[in-house]
Amino acid sequence: MTFITQLQSSWESTASMVCVGLDPQMDRLPASIRTAGKPFLEFNKRIIDATLPYACAYKPQFAYFAAENRLDELLQTMDYLREVAPGRIVILDAKRGDIGSTADQYAREAFEFYKAHAVTVNPYMGGDTLLPFTRFAEKGVVVLCKTSNPGSAELQDLILENGDPLYLEVAKRAARDWNANRNLCLVVGATYPKELARIRESVGEMPLLVPGIGAQGGDLEATLRAGLRADGWGLLINSSRGILYASSGDDFAEAAGAAARELQEACLSFQKNILQEAAQ
Numbered sequence: 001m002t003f004i005t006q007l008q009s010s011w012e013s014t015a016s017m018v019c020v021g022l023d024p025q026m027d028r029l030p031a032s033i034r035t036a037g038k039p040f041l042e043f044n045k046r047i048i049d050a051t052l053p054y055a056c057a058y059k060p061q062f063a064y065f066a067a068e069n070r071l072d073e074l075l076q077t078m079d080y081l082r083e084v085a086p087g088r089i090v091i092l093d094a095k096r097g098d099i100g101s102t103a104d105q106y107a108r109e110a111f112e113f114y115k116a117h118a119v120t121v122n123p124y125m126g127g128d129t130l131l132p133f134t135r136f137a138e139k140g141v142v143v144l145c146k147t148s149n150p151g152s153a154e155l156q157d158l159i160l161e162n163g164d165p166l167y168l169e170v171a172k173r174a175a176r177d178w179n180a181n182r183n184l185c186l187v188v189g190a191t192y193p194k195e196l197a198r199i200r201e202s203v204g205e206m207p208l209l210v211p212g213i214g215a216q217g218g219d220l221e222a223t224l225r226a227g228l229r230a231d232g233w234g235l236l237i238n239s240s241r242g243i244l245y246a247s248s249g250d251d252f253a254e255a256a257g258a259a260a261r262e263l264q265e266a267c268l269s270f271q272k273n274i275l276q277e278a279a280q
């Protein structure tokens, strides 16, 4: 099954567009988990179990595991997700990008070693550096386009000779030139709904991974209005800290489940209103 088919099936079967970010940070884990033999794995398992009914996707962030020398726990988290969440999409957020020969190794790492359904990549070295990823035709390649951080305008909003900002050129090339295997998705921050609307207009039905809801303060309704497709899907709404650290106590898993549920319900409620308005 291709990534796009899997993603569509995941949206519809879970009735959710929520992607739970797995960004375990040692100093934010509850004391009872911090002392476990494999604290990141233990934490992730509890979070996954609690959020599973409300999530269509999970996004482990590579840096959190690498910084603590806990990549074995990332691998075990990936195994656990395959075991308990078979219908969910797993995106390895590693933001890879390098010359082709090295990118080949990054692609093998994401798809063969970690067995992710998709990986995030940085396109700013050029389209040739995406090929090692996109040649895995069944896998998803999630290309940074307009990122959520406050400084993303510094380079991504630079105006080109054709009058377009750079991020829009990236979106257009993704839709026109880089998507031969129909396996691309773009990253667009929820902190930039106007830009999100311009990107949606340029890329047709392409799925968009949208971080920035929760801890970064993105506007959920504006995001959905800007980016939902006519079928009511098309967006993966990521929240990491807003779900993982909804409570710092021993009730952290219940609190994470409640936060994921609240986000899922808010998405569905906005989705319903937006589709109803479009039908009028």
Ligand SMILES: O=c1ccn([C@@H]2O[C@H](COP(=O)(O)O)[C@@H](O)[C@H]2O)c(=O)[nH]1
Binding pocket: 021, 023, 061, 093, 146, 147, 148, 149, 187, 188, 189, 211, 212, 213, 214, 215, 216, 238, 239, 240, 241, 242
């Ligand atoms: O533009 C981007 C691209 C990636 N991210 C990643 O998403 C999560 C967001 O975490 P929150 O705690 O929900 O803010 C994190 O893993 C980032 O590395 C992003 O935020 N913006």
